Amino acid sequence: MRVFLVRHGDADADIPEGLEDEARALTSRARLALPAHFAPLAARIGAPTLLFMSPLVRAVQTATLLAQALQYEGPMRANRTLFPDGPVGAIEGLLADRLGETIVLVGHQPSMGSTAAHFLGLGAFPKPVQPGTVIGIERPDDNLAAGKLIFYAAPGQPIFEGPLVETP
Secondary structure, eight states: OEEEEEEOOOBOSSOOTTOOGGGOOBOHHHHHHHHHHHGGGHHHHOOOSEEEEOSSHHHHHHHHHHHHHHTOOSOEEEOGGGSTTOOHHHHHHHHTTOTTOEEEEEEOTTHHHHHHHHHHTOSSOSSOOOTTOEEEEEOOTTSOSOOEEEEEEOTTSOOBOSOOOOOO
């Protein structure tokens, strides 16, 4: 199974009047920058089987921009397990019946970093998971062994493909 963890892009700091944090949208700068960040990753990601996203506005917008960059026309499913504090176990459950597939998960911090660490068998993910970061992981289909990093791509930085070293 190939899993691509994506943190939503930069969101407006202001919460729309009468609404809550869930309604914060991407900044106009993020809406313009994310397609250029995602475009060179399209060949590395390939054709996803399914794209899951947090139902929060900024994650849905990020997922839509990523789907456009990938020319993905398949299902996009909002799922509460991808909320900012979503437990890794719930995300594992989301993937349970998806062996051999390519899945994209668009969510938030700290859950994207925690999930990456868990999938890679690390105590903590050793790189910053900034808005717009994409982390590709190859997981064994038995899910018993640690996965392998395919790439780490933070906006404005070179794509990292080397082995990760956990910092103490």
